[in-house]
Amino acid sequence: MKKKKELVISLVLIAVLIGILRLMEINISPQSKWAMLMTVLKKGSIYALVAVSMNLLNGFTGLFSLGQAGFMMIGAYTYAIFTIPADQREMVYMYYNGGIVKFAIPAICGVLLAGVFAAFFAFLIGIPVLRLKSDYLAIATLGFAEIMRALFQWDTLGPLTNGSNMLRSYPTPASASVIYPFVVSGVCIAVIVLMINSTYGRAFKAIRDDEIAAEAMGINLAHHKRIAFTVSSFFAGISGALLAMFQTNVQAKSFNSAMTYEILLIVVIGGIGSVTGSVISSFLFIACSEWLLRFLDEQHVIGEFTVPLMRSGFRKVVFSIIIMVIVLFFRQGIMGTREFSISGILNKISGRSRKAQKGEPK
Amino acid sequence: MRETVLKVENVTMQFGGVIAVDNMNLVVKKGEIVSMIGPNGAGKTTAFNVITGVYPPTNGAVYFNGEKIVENHPQGKMKKLYKGENNGQYSHVLAPTPDRITKLGIARTFQNIRLFKSQTVFENILIAEHLRRTSNLFSATFHLNGAEEAQMRSEADELLHILELDDVRDEMATSLPYGKQRRVEVARALATKPSLLLLDEPAAGMNPQETDELTAFIGRIRDDFNLTIFMIEHHMDLVMEISDRIYVLDFGKTIAEGIPEEIQNNPRVIEAYLGGAVDE
Amino acid sequence: MEWLSRNLPYLLAGISVGGQYALIAIGYTMVYGILRLINFAHGDIFMVAGLMMVYLSASLPIYVSIPLVIVLTVLIGFTVERVAYKPLRSAPRMSVMISAIGVSYLLQNLALYITGGLAQQYPAIPWISDQITVFGASTKRVTVITPFLTIILVVLLVALIKNTKIGMAMRAASKDFETSQLMGIKINSVISMTFIIGSFLAAIGSLLFFSNYTGVTPTIGTMPGLKAFVAAVFGGIGSIPGAVIGAFIIGICENLVMMANQYVSIDISNFKDAFAFLLLIIILFFKPTGLFGEKQTDKV
Numbered sequence: 007m008k009k010k011k012e013l014v015i016s017l018v019l020i021a022v023l024i025g026i027l028r029l030m031e032i033n034i035s036p037q038s039k040w041a042m043l044m045t046v047l048k049k050g051s052i053y054a055l056v057a058v059s060m061n062l063l064n065g066f067t068g069l070f071s072l073g074q075a076g077f078m079m080i081g082a083y084t085y086a087i088f089t090i091p092a093d094q095r096e097m098v099y100m101y102y103n104g105g106i107v108k109f110a111i112p113a114i115c116g117v118l119l120a121g122v123f124a125a126f127f128a129f130l131i132g133i134p135v136l137r138l139k140s141d142y143l144a145i146a147t148l149g150f151a152e153i154m155r156a157l158f159q160w161d162t163l164g165p166l167t168n169g170s171n172m173l174r175s176y177p178t179p180a181s182a183s184v185i186y187p188f189v190v191s192g193v194c195i196a197v198i199v200l201m202i203n204s205t206y207g208r209a210f211k212a213i214r215d216d217e218i219a220a221e222a223m224g225i226n227l228a229h230h231k232r233i234a235f236t237v238s239s240f241f242a243g244i245s246g247a248l249l250a251m252f253q254t255n256v257q258a259k260s261f262n263s264a265m266t267y268e269i270l271l272i273v274v275i276g277g278i279g280s281v282t283g284s285v286i287s288s289f290l291f292i293a294c295s296e297w298l299l300r301f302l303d304e305q306h307v308i309g310e311f312t313v314p315l316m317r318s319g320f321r322k323v324v325f326s327i328i329i330m331v332i333v334l335f336f337r338q339g340i341m342g343t344r345e346f347s348i349s350g351i352l353n354k355i356s357g358r359s360r361k362a363q364k365g366e367p368k
Numbered sequence: 369m370r371e372t373v374l375k376v377e378n379v380t381m382q383f384g385g386v387i388a389v390d391n392m393n394l395v396v397k398k399g400e401i402v403s404m405i406g407p408n409g410a411g412k413t414t415a416f417n418v419i420t421g422v423y424p425p426t427n428g429a430v431y432f433n434g435e436k437i438v439e440n441h442p443q444g445k446m447k448k449l450y451k452g453e454n455n456g457q458y459s460h461v462l463a464p465t466p467d468r469i470t471k472l473g474i475a476r477t478f479q480n481i482r483l484f485k486s487q488t489v490f491e492n493i494l495i496a497e498h499l500r501r502t503s504n505l506f507s508a509t510f511h512l513n514g515a516e517e518a519q520m521r522s523e524a525d526e527l528l529h530i531l532e533l534d535d536v537r538d539e540m541a542t543s544l545p546y547g548k549q550r551r552v553e554v555a556r557a558l559a560t561k562p563s564l565l566l567l568d569e570p571a572a573g574m575n576p577q578e579t580d581e582l583t584a585f586i587g588r589i590r591d592d593f594n595l596t597i598f599m600i601e602h603h604m605d606l607v608m609e610i611s612d613r614i615y616v617l618d619f620g621k622t623i624a625e626g627i628p629e630e631i632q633n634n635p636r637v638i639e640a641y642l643g644g645a646v647d648e
Numbered sequence: 649m650e651w652l653s654r655n656l657p658y659l660l661a662g663i664s665v666g667g668q669y670a671l672i673a674i675g676y677t678m679v680y681g682i683l684r685l686i687n688f689a690h691g692d693i694f695m696v697a698g699l700m701m702v703y704l705s706a707s708l709p710i711y712v713s714i715p716l717v718i719v720l721t722v723l724i725g726f727t728v729e730r731v732a733y734k735p736l737r738s739a740p741r742m743s744v745m746i747s748a749i750g751v752s753y754l755l756q757n758l759a760l761y762i763t764g765g766l767a768q769q770y771p772a773i774p775w776i777s778d779q780i781t782v783f784g785a786s787t788k789r790v791t792v793i794t795p796f797l798t799i800i801l802v803v804l805l806v807a808l809i810k811n812t813k814i815g816m817a818m819r820a821a822s823k824d825f826e827t828s829q830l831m832g833i834k835i836n837s838v839i840s841m842t843f844i845i846g847s848f849l850a851a852i853g854s855l856l857f858f859s860n861y862t863g864v865t866p867t868i869g870t871m872p873g874l875k876a877f878v879a880a881v882f883g884g885i886g887s888i889p890g891a892v893i894g895a896f897i898i899g900i901c902e903n904l905v906m907m908a909n910q911y912v913s914i915d916i917s918n919f920k921d922a923f924a925f926l927l928l929i930i931i932l933f934f935k936p937t938g939l940f941g942e943k944q945t946d947k948v
């Protein structure tokens with residue numbers, strides 16, 4: 007009964023959210039100063055997905071992996087390679103005689119395929135690297151991401167990946183409408199949450215808390231680590247496809263270790279082990295870095311007085327100082343390991359109103 | 369004649385040049401409570417780790433219910449380094465991971481309690497139910513295994529009820545008092561439905577009253593859950609009261625074996641514990 | 649002879665860049681040995697040292713700016729430890745590593761802000777940057793000096809660690825952090841000393857590195873930093889000789905890739921950077937704690 011009520015409320019809230027997004031989309035023109043908000047919402051929702059997928063590994067399974075950007079890259083490339091319309095290929099692959107892929111699949115199939123490819127690579131990479139512990143795992147996954155990046159820029163693979171040239175001209179629904187990335191990311195995050203709450207999710211958390219005890223409880227470490235790693239990469243791949251749409255072009259060199267660090271910072275700011283934390287922090291992170299602090303990059307003159315320091319690049323300095331402050335003084339992040347849930351809020355509201363009815367002092 | 373549940377055969381464990389367990393041979397029979405005692409560093413926990421697959425022995429084999437579950441022989445660098453006995457008697461390698469051993473029906477607790485720290489007592493128990501799942505990743509994720517999930521939960525609750533842990537069901541496992549934590553760890557091991565339970569110093573850090581309660585508790589779960597129990601313990605009151613048989617280890621070697629009365633009067637045991645003071 | 653003059657530059661470059669990686673790798677491996685922290689900011693300290701040289705040498709003579717750069721780099725390394733790592737001493741290791749990533753992000757963004765994102769030309773240091781000819785191959789003098797200087801510094805460092813009181817404290821702290829604290833070792837000064845030595849060597853490394861590769865950009869520290877860390881892991885993290893040998897192997901190997909590139913029909917030059925990681929993964933597969941690393945077992 008209670009579950010049903012929650013479900014109904016969630017569905018209503020989702021419908022309202024989509025409605026609001028649609029209204030914003032119609033009313034905010036690209037010239038208005040609110041246009042940046044739409045960009046933030048699009049990119050934020052994409053980063054939310056990859057942050058949650060990283061949290062599944064680092065926060066819920068205790069696997070310290072730094073390969074997320076690499077799997078995003080695989081997803082982005084997969085999507086781009088298979089969805090560029092056949093008649094555009096001659097132009098995109100101009101240095102490689104139109105490339106070797108001569109067909110195009112629908113965008114949504116491309117998104118799925120992006121996840122599948124990323125998961126497949128993760129499965130292969132997982133065989134050697136998942137035997138490694140903590141820091142060694144981190145540096146090995148980072149290393150694999152770098153190797154992948156070199157591979158994708160390799161001239162010999164040019165007919166497939168277009169070498170170090172950009173891939174473009176593929177369909178970009180996630181750039182056209184804010185609803186698209188929201189829905190895709192939302193569905194994916196919902197699946198991850200369901201998994202975390204299943205018996206497999208409990209096994210992941212057991213591994214995180216104590217590998218030796220988990221093994222003694224009959225949990226096959228290698229098998230479960232592989233599942234977590236593959237699933238996480240699947241969703242990283244999908245977010246890569248979304249990012250490819252958002253950017254409208256893909257180039258391997260942008261998927262570097264700095265990108266992985268950025269995602270890791272988002273996870274940490276949101277709270278390691280909190281899905282809602284990762285989501286909230288993604289939007290905040292993107293909003294701060296792309297939009298809210300933008301005024302810091304411009305020179306301001308008040309009367310005769312020129313505000314010192316403010317010029318191009320200052321925004322990023324301030325932003326990194328904010329991050330350092332969070333890392334040093336708010337170690338738990340925004341949410342810690344807590345989750346933000348409708349039932350929690352309902353309980354709070356109903357609890358409060360009940361108290362009010364009884365006339366209890368606050 | 370009761371059937372043999374656990375048989376450790378010629379097991380030697382050598383770390384580098386140090387022999388931690390030296391040619392151990394022991395047998396635990398169905399329904400017995402067998403204790404292993406010995407001074408610190410005698411190799412007791414190492415023996416447990418070999419039995420439960422944490423690491424393979426350097427040489428020797430382990431049988432469970434008549435079936436060989438672990439076997440190893442010196443390999444690689446160990447070929448030259450090996451100082452133990454029975455070299456060359458074993459030629460196969462059988463080194464299952466701990467989870468496989470648990471699935472066979474051997475559960476254990478740890479000397480330094482290893483509960484899942486971010487989880488409640490109930491969740492700690494529930495994790496042990498995972499090994500009997502029939503659902504796959506897909507059906508579990510999309511909650512298509514409702515019946516199984518409900519059964520897991522009801523089994524975990526039932527176990528908590530039997531072991532009188534209902535009152536702490538939703539507390540964080542590591543916030544409980546020490547004695548309770550031990551009990552939760554035993555409950556968690558029982559949730560894997562073992563036929564053989566290995567307890568590594570279950571009474572460590574307990575006061576006399578808690579130890580008495582534990583003694584009764586161990587006897588009770590043996591009967592209620594139809595268990596065979598093999599434990600490491602230092603509290604002699606507990607060991608002498610509850611054990612059917614006792615093995616004594618010193619410097620990796622088994623120096624005595626027998627029923628409690630025999631052990632109490634064995635001069636070698638007294639020497640090992642008192643460091644030869646008797647002779648002087 | 650022709651083969652030699654064609655391939656020697658690659659070998660020389662490999663040995664030289666290997667020495668430069670070694671100087672950075674020591675900073676990683678010493679910090680890791682004591683704090684179990686991958687100091688992701690170390691590569692950026694190296695970059696900052698390069699940038700400071702650019703700006704200082706613009707107004708000061710070279711012989712003043714070189715020691716000044718070294719002192720300032722040491723100061724920055726020391727400050728970073730005090731501000732960003734020391735408050736997290738009791739926090740989980742993950743938090744400290746995140747803090748290191750945060751510092752790296754901050755240093756890069758600061759550099760971006762100051763330089764405006766343009767590559768800065770590193771000054772030519774007299775004598776060191778001069779062109780010389782070795783066996784018919786033309787190169788800068790720094791290429792030849794680097795390996796010798798590296799080895800001298802490493803010998804001095806090892807002697808310091810072996811024979812001085814602070815060195816003994818460092819060894820104790822890396823063996824067992826808690827116990828050494830109980831034994832009355834002032835752990836904070838040991839850690840500071842580690843960062844001071846690490847930054848000092850990184851400053852020397854940056855002098856040598858940028859004399860060869862003269863464009864200083866805000867992100868230039870990332871790759872050499874990562875590779876130096878890979879070298880440290882490769883050699884067995886925590887071991888100084890391991891880090892040095894690992895660094896030379898990686899430096900030489902990546903230049904061998906470039907050398908081989910002349911002879912194969914397909915272009916493999918863009919695997920130069922990735923090759924270090926490939927080596928790392930291979931070695932970790934066979935020796936999970938690196939070449940000279942001690943085997944670790946979990947206590948059950």
